[in-house]
Structures are given as C-alpha cells and as structure tokens.
Amino acid sequence: MKGLWPWFWQRATAAALVVALFLHLWATHFSDPGAEIAFAGVTVRVKTVLYMAVDFSLLALVLFHGLNGLRNVLLDFGVRRRGALWLTVGLSVIGLAWLVLGVFGLMPFIAA
Amino acid sequence: METRACAGPGELGAGGAGARVRRVSPLHPANAGVGMYAFLLHRITGLALVFYVLLHIPVISSAMLGAASFDGVMALLHTKFWVVLDVGLLAAVIFHGLNGLRLLLFDLGLLVKQQKLVFWIIFALSAAGVAFCFWIVLPVITA
Numbered sequence: 001m002k003g004l005w006p007w008f009w010q011r012a013t014a015a016a017l018v019v020a021l022f023l024h025l026w027a028t029h030f031s032d033p034g035a036e037i038a039f040a041g042v043t044v045r046v047k048t049v050l051y052m053a054v055d056f057s058l059l060a061l062v063l064f065h066g067l068n069g070l071r072n073v074l075l076d077f078g079v080r081r082r083g084a085l086w087l088t089v090g091l092s093v094i095g096l097a098w099l100v101l102g103v104f105g106l107m108p109f110i111a112a
Numbered sequence: 113m114e115t116r117a118c119a120g121p122g123e124l125g126a127g128g129a130g131a132r133v134r135r136v137s138p139l140h141p142a143n144a145g146v147g148m149y150a151f152l153l154h155r156i157t158g159l160a161l162v163f164y165v166l167l168h169i170p171v172i173s174s175a176m177l178g179a180a181s182f183d184g185v186m187a188l189l190h191t192k193f194w195v196v197l198d199v200g201l202l203a204a205v206i207f208h209g210l211n212g213l214r215l216l217l218f219d220l221g222l223l224v225k226q227q228k229l230v231f232w233i234i235f236a237l238s239a240a241g242v243a244f245c246f247w248i249v250l251p252v253i254t255a
Contacts, residue, residue, distance in 0.1 A: 015216065034252075
C-alpha cells in the first residue's frame with residue numbers, strides 16, 4: 001500500500017465497516033429470516049435514525065474502502081506515476097458518482 | 113505473478129557452484145505458506161466485494177423508479193439462484209471481514225508470531241458463519 005494516509009483510512013474504515021455491516025446485514029436478513037424484502041418494510045426500517053445513520057455511513061465507508069482497495073491491487077500490478085494519478089482521479093469520480101446515486105436511491109424510502 | 117529464484121526441496125544438499133536453482137512461483141505449494149493463501153483469498157474476496165457493491169447500490173436505487181420497481185427486483189432476487197449466490201457473497205464478506213481483523217491485529221503488533229494459528233481460527237469461524245447462513249436460507253433453497 002502506498003502512503004501513510006491511504007493505509008490509515010483503509011484500516012479505520014475497515015474497523016467501522018465490521019460494525020456497520022454487521023448491523024446492516026442483521027437488520028436486512030437475519031432479524032426476521034424468511035421475510036421477503038419489500039418497499040413498505042424497508043421504509044419502516046430506513047426511517048429509524050439508527051438505520052438511516054448506519055446505511056448512509058455504510059455508503060461512504062464501503063465506497064472508500066472498496067475503491068481504495070481496488071487502487072491498492074492495481075498499484076501492486078505496476079501502475080505508476082501518471083497512470084497512478086489518473087487511477088486515483090478515476091476511482092474518486094466513480095466513488096462520488098456512486099455516493100450520489102446511493103443517497104438519491106435511499107431518499108424514496110425516507111420520503112415515503 | 114512475480115517469480116523468484118528458489119531452491120526446491122532436496123536441492124540444497126551438496127551446495128556449492130553445482131547447486132541447481134529453479135525459478136518457481138511463490139504460489140507453488142512448495143513455497144506458499146498459509147500467509148500467502150490468506151493474502152490471495154483476501155484480495156480475491158475484496159475484488160468480488162467491490163464488484164458486488166458497485167452493483168448493489170444501483171439495484172437498491174431502483175426505488176427511485178417507484179415502489180413497484182423495487183419490489184419487482186427484490187422478488188427476483190428472492191429466488192433460489194440468487195439466494196445461493198447470496199450465501200457466496202456472505203462467505204466472501206465473513207472471510208474478508210475476519211481476515212481484515214487479523215491484519216488489523218498484525219498492524220498493531222499483536223500475535224504476529226501466531227499468524228498461522230490466527231488464520232486457522234478465522235478460517236474455522238468463517239466456515240461456521242457460512243454454515244449458519246446456509247441453514248438460514250435452507251427453506252428458500254429447498255422450496
């Protein structure tokens with residue numbers, strides 16, 4: 001991994017993801033196994049402050065952790081200099097675009 | 113994958129100028145230890161999970177097209193094929209998460225000398241977690 005801060009944030013988001021992802025998976029699939037997931041039910045969950053916080057945090061955490069992890073793999077395969085710069089720019093653009101999509105994607109549940 | 117000069121088993125015997133040296137991948141079972149497999153599994157599951165997340169966000173965002181669209185997508189994903197894939201996804205999440213905690217321990221300087229034991233512990237925990245998930249989805253798979 002290249003650089004102190006990417007390493008630090010990869011570890012910090014990892015620790016936070018373990019907690020947030022556990023809550024997310026528990027709420028969506030394990031608290032009531034067998035229940036089919038539908039808009040009406042998801043709305044009730046996402047409107048609670050805890051799960052709103054969990055889901056929005058997850059969105060930001062997972063996009064950073066995943067795309068930074070992908071960056072680490074590609075740097076290990078020998079991407080350097082200008083290639084590494086464009087890689088960072090490209091992955092940042094993808095991350096921001098998916099962050100916006102995810103925020104807008106959760107809005108119908110909150111607004112419903 | 114990078115290769116390195118490596119004396120295979122039984123090739124160090126007499127030594128000296130005559131010693132034969134083979135070039136072998138670090139992934140060759142004679143060279144790769146538990147740590148190498150942990151590293152590989154972490155990367156492969158990591159890449160799979162990024163791919164999943166980049167699909168998961170647009171899928172959930174189908175709610176922007178209306179509740180009926182979202183419910184249609186969820187009904188499709190609640191079928192046998194996708195639920196079996198979900199168990200694979202959970203396997204990747206559980207292993208990647210637990211192995212990530214293992215790496216976090218090593219970065220803090222803890223249990224580094226016991227890294228192989230720690231790997232087998234998280235591997236066993238992963239297997240137990242996947243078995244539990246499989247048991248949870250069994251009604252859908254056998255339906």
